[in-house]
Amino acid sequence: MIKAVPKPLEEIIDLVKDFHKVLIVGCDGCVTVCEAGGLKEVQVLGSSLRLYFTQAGQRMDIDETSLTRQCDQEYLDQLKDRIDHYEAVVSLACGCGVQYLAERYHDKIVYPGVDTCFMGVDLERGVYAERCQACGKCILANTGGICPIARCSKRMLNGPCGGSEKGKCEVNPEIDCGWQLIYDRLKILGQLDRFEQPVDPKDWATSRDGGPRKIVREDLRL
Amino acid sequence: MNNTTPSRLEKMLAAGHLAVTSEVGPPRSCDGSVIEQKAELIKDYVDAVNVTDNQTSVTRLCSLAACIRLKLMGLEPVLQMVTRDRNRIALQSDIFGAASFGICNILCLTGDHQHFGDHPNAVNVFDLDSTQLIQTVRLMRDEGRLLGGHQFEHRPQMFIGAAANPFADPFEIRVPRLAKKVAAGAQFIQTQCIYNMDKFKLWLKLARDRGLTERVAILAGITPMKNVGMARYMKNRVPGIDVPDEIVKRMGGVPKEKQAAEGIRLAIEQIQELKEEEGIRGFHLMAIEWEEKVPEIVERAGLFPRPQLN
Amino acid sequence: MGRFEPKILAFCCSYCSYAAADLAGAMRLQYPGNIKIIKVPCTGKVDLIHLLLAFEQGADGIMVAGCLEGNCHFLSGNLRARQRVNRVMAILDRIGLEGDRLAMFNLSAGMGARFAEMAREMYAQVLKLGPSPINIARETAARPIVEVAA
Numbered sequence: 001m002i003k004a005v006p007k008p009l010e011e012i013i014d015l016v017k018d019f020h021k022v023l024i025v026g027c028d029g030c031v032t033v034c035e036a037g038g039l040k041e042v043q044v045l046g047s048s049l050r051l052y053f054t055q056a057g058q059r060m061d062i063d064e065t066s067l068t069r070q071c072d073q074e075y076l077d078q079l080k081d082r083i084d085h086y087e088a089v090v091s092l093a094c095g096c097g098v099q100y101l102a103e104r105y106h107d108k109i110v111y112p113g114v115d116t117c118f119m120g121v122d123l124e125r126g127v128y129a130e131r132c133q134a135c136g137k138c139i140l141a142n143t144g145g146i147c148p149i150a151r152c153s154k155r156m157l158n159g160p161c162g163g164s165e166k167g168k169c170e171v172n173p174e175i176d177c178g179w180q181l182i183y184d185r186l187k188i189l190g191q192l193d194r195f196e197q198p199v200d201p202k203d204w205a206t207s208r209d210g211g212p213r214k215i216v217r218e219d220l221r222l
Numbered sequence: 223m224n225n226t227t228p229s230r231l232e233k234m235l236a237a238g239h240l241a242v243t244s245e246v247g248p249p250r251s252c253d254g255s256v257i258e259q260k261a262e263l264i265k266d267y268v269d270a271v272n273v274t275d276n277q278t279s280v281t282r283l284c285s286l287a288a289c290i291r292l293k294l295m296g297l298e299p300v301l302q303m304v305t306r307d308r309n310r311i312a313l314q315s316d317i318f319g320a321a322s323f324g325i326c327n328i329l330c331l332t333g334d335h336q337h338f339g340d341h342p343n344a345v346n347v348f349d350l351d352s353t354q355l356i357q358t359v360r361l362m363r364d365e366g367r368l369l370g371g372h373q374f375e376h377r378p379q380m381f382i383g384a385a386a387n388p389f390a391d392p393f394e395i396r397v398p399r400l401a402k403k404v405a406a407g408a409q410f411i412q413t414q415c416i417y418n419m420d421k422f423k424l425w426l427k428l429a430r431d432r433g434l435t436e437r438v439a440i441l442a443g444i445t446p447m448k449n450v451g452m453a454r455y456m457k458n459r460v461p462g463i464d465v466p467d468e469i470v471k472r473m474g475g476v477p478k479e480k481q482a483a484e485g486i487r488l489a490i491e492q493i494q495e496l497k498e499e500e501g502i503r504g505f506h507l508m509a510i511e512w513e514e515k516v517p518e519i520v521e522r523a524g525l526f527p528r529p530q531l532n
Numbered sequence: 533m534g535r536f537e538p539k540i541l542a543f544c545c546s547y548c549s550y551a552a553a554d555l556a557g558a559m560r561l562q563y564p565g566n567i568k569i570i571k572v573p574c575t576g577k578v579d580l581i582h583l584l585l586a587f588e589q590g591a592d593g594i595m596v597a598g599c600l601e602g603n604c605h606f607l608s609g610n611l612r613a614r615q616r617v618n619r620v621m622a623i624l625d626r627i628g629l630e631g632d633r634l635a636m637f638n639l640s641a642g643m644g645a646r647f648a649e650m651a652r653e654m655y656a657q658v659l660k661l662g663p664s665p666i667n668i669a670r671e672t673a674a675r676p677i678v679e680v681a682a
Contacts (some may be wrong), residue, residue: 009626039579043625052627054588055665057672077382085448128405147545152345153335154306158353161332161397162387162414163461171337183395196398198406201310201354 001030002094003128004037012090014044015111016194020059021089022049024081025101026066027093034128036114038091039066045092047115071096072180076104083108136206136213142194144185151178157199169183227363229326229381230298230531231270234409234504235439238530240497241504243300243412243441244516245272246292248283257288258295260513265297267520269528270327272300272412272506275306279339286316290323300383301325304333310348310358310369317362321378329383329412331357345466353406356384382407386440387414388425389464397428402436406518411438412506415445417456426501435501442496445508446515447485448475482512486515486522493523538592538658540575542568542651543578547605548641549597555644556651567595574598575636576609583620587629590667593658597637597650610638630661 016022026044038200046064053060063086067075072094079101083089087108091098095116102110118130133150139157140147141206149155153171160179167180186192202208234241246263247258271292295479300448303313317328332352335345349532350358359366359382362470366377369435384403388396400411416422422442429435447453450473457465469488476484489507496502505525509515520526544550550571556563572578575598586594596617598610614636621631635654639646 009623010482013627040579043581044584047581047588048623048627051584051624051629051666055628055669057669143578153337154332154351155348156332157350158351158399158406160390160392160399162350162385162390163334164390164392165461171335177391178393179395183392192398195395196402196405198353198357198402200357201350204349 001033001119002096002116003034003117003118003120003130004031004094005034006026006036006041006114007091007112009045009048012111012113013049016049016090017058019109021061021063021086022088022090023063023065023079023083023086024049024090024092025070026064027070027091027097028066029069029071029097030109031092031094031097031114032066033122035126037094039064042066043094044101045090056109060219066092068124070094070101073100073104076101079105103155134207136210137203139199142199144182144189144191144194146178146182146185147180148182151176151181153178157202223443227326227379227381228324229270229379231300231410231429232381233531234269234456234529235299237529237531239504240502240525241270241441242268242438242507242520242525242528243270243272243504244268244507244509244513245274245300245302246288246513247274247277247511248285248288250280250282252281252283254287254291257283257291259298261292261295263513264516265295267505267517267526268507269354270298270300272302272329275300275302275304275331275333276339277334278343279306279334279336281299281340286320286325289320293323293325298326298327299331300327302329303355304331305348305350305352305355306333306336306346309347311353313350314358314362314368314389317359317378317380321376321380327383328380329385330359330408331385338479352384353403356382356403356406356408362480364407365445370441379410383410383412383458384408385414386411387462388416388422389414389418390462393421393425396425397432397434400429400438401432404434408438410503411440413443414462415443415456416496417469418466419433419492419495420498423499425507426499430501435503439503441506442502443491443506443508443520444492446489446512446519447473447481448512449478449481449485452485454527462510486519489519490523493519493525536659536663538566538655538663539590540564540593540595540654541586542567542569542595542597542654543572543575543582544569544611545575545598546571546573548599548603548643549637549639549647551641552597552643552647553641554641556648559644561645561648563648564655566655567651574604574605574606574609575613576604576606578613578616580616580620580623583616583634584623584673587624587633587664590664590670591633592664592667593633593635593654593661595635595637595650597639598646598674600638600640603640604653616662628665632657633661633664 026039026042042064046062069075090111090113091101092113098112119132120128120130152159164177169175169177246260273285273288289301292299330352359380386400453470453473456463598613604610617636625631637650
């Protein structure tokens, strides 16, 4: 799922300080799972902001809500009768949700309340790790199910580089060397022959290098 | 090696001589005379001079411009090219540019991560990796074609090199990876600096067993140590460099003022030892900010005078 | 303004500190009467929002009292509570309230004397900090209206 972290409170305070009526909108999707932007986080942020502005002697009405998903028009529509009561909205959804909310309510000020980080997995509660960079052309079949684009710091398709040491990346000993992982797994799978095939330059046009991407599935459309 | 380029390095190797290359690191300014001064120190003692490409991700005068300066001095440059900073458009464009000046040796590298350098906040490119850059140069030279498919007339006559680090992990992958670079089109290899002789010889043996030393010219990387501090630093801080304890002990075992001389002696001994190894076709001397010592090392290692080619 | 009498909440785990408070009472141990006890099934049930809302509603201090570490009936409820207390303390420090208005304690059901001591410590701590900035701000905002009424 998409992983995000809450923005520092100071940053959000600074964004909303010139308003008096603010709505905080959470998202029950990915950001709820990583505890960055679900209803609970909405409530905590709302309470924190109320406490801050109260002690600062500033009038501030803060309301809280959360939507099933902010990346879907039909859920965003649920705000249509109330959004006009607010001068600004803080969305705790990922960058997609923030943008879609702003797109749906075109004349409303919408601020992000989280920093969207990556697509990843939960290693344990509170520890998330990147696994996919959505290059648009999956090569996992050839790399032992471990992605060199997401997991090698240099995105090498013919790795590992000369900086791999004891299974760790030259960038940081906290990072596993993606190519060590690939090698180990290919060995287990009996597919080491795949390692010796030079991999041709990749077509990055399906990645973000092709410009903003869009999927049109005619088989699904009405 | 069926393709013959104008490269003197290629000819030297083809003639069966032990080749000697060295490197100059460009300055962190636009003072091109630094390159010329460094090159002047070593020019009669080496067959070709590598110019590093923003090594350790520190912004420096560009490798291509420095190579052109060397070329204009009548020297034979080896253009080092990393894929970290430029995409395939820029890389191929620079290869054209280099070839237009008659630069005919290229060392294809991925490059250190920018995290190490003076701009850790920069975006990286890594559109290609080192192996794919080798493929690209070969495509341009042998098929007169760009990656995008464009056919062209004047082909860049490049003698293609790559790096190999026998000391990085996992060890068992290092020879297969060499094989991969050879399959991609690498004709010469400059290795990471060697201190762990046993490990290096094992790597070389495995390469020999697979017939790789017949297909690619391996130049052993030699970096003289200036003092015990450098030995310790390389041992502990530089990823992918393997400095055995006895080397650190040896460097530390002589008084401070004699450590530099000991470092030179060690480098010469390493060269002497590796000269005897089947599959070693020359030496790549990386005297980091110590270029003035290259002549002494070459001379004392019995590699001087350099053979003359017709 | 009259003498400051802090309003302190204590979230007490039913397995340990709630029983310890009971014991303190049975032992006739003195501790400040301003401490209002809320019994919870486990301190792990206390969430960030409960603590923040209590401050919003005028608490001058809050203590969370759970079982000794390693002795939680739900294994890690008290450890989670400590994490949450730490998080709320960090939030309080960033929004103009003192993080020290909040504290986590660990004790067992038999530690009646410790409960009384802990309650006195908390009372002294909050007394030193003075009224919550929230209460001060509300009072300041309310005063002109009072004056008009007078």
